[in-house]
Amino acid sequence: MLGKLIRIGRTERGMTAQDLADRAGISRTTLYNIEKGTPGPEIGTVFEVAVLVGVRLFDDDDRRLAMHKAHLDEKLTLLPQSVRSSRQEVDDDF
Template identity: 75%
Template sequence: MVSPRKRSYSRITRQGLALLGKLIRTGRSERGLTAQELADRAGISRTTLYNIEKGAPGAEVGIVFELACLVGVRLFDYDEGALQAQTARLDEKLTLLPKSVRPSRREVDDAF
């Protein structure tokens, strides 16, 4: 049996995950919610919540967004009209961009 290859993340991604996790933990504490209470409200295990709060990658993005919403971490403008307008602008921009991108012939340096 071959073990799955571990995914590596850039330093900036790891720092962003850690920051978001701390924001969620701070929001939970400020609202007086225990880890179990927040996990129950989000429909996840307490272990999953702890991993997200520690900044561990791997959680579904929808779960992380739901946790942020539940504890008041503002990721986007909450005004539904503003969200719809921004979505429409991006839809328009996407229609102007190519449908597909050809692979680059040069080596990509992604070491930030």
């Protein structure tokens, strides 16, 4: 969810991925991994990027978080396909 918030915050501010990566002092690949939600990037880097795009980091209301997540999912479905992360089916039929 944090990666989605960061990506939306970046696009709402009109920043390119390269702009944000440069400002945070990270590579574009690291930013891509943060926005994708992969567990590799350091948490401090993720928090720094979140602050740069205006994402609130702490909110303790579970119901509000669930509603916010649903809103973000809806918002991301409106983005062009090339912006959304692809969902690959895993072929585990051996």
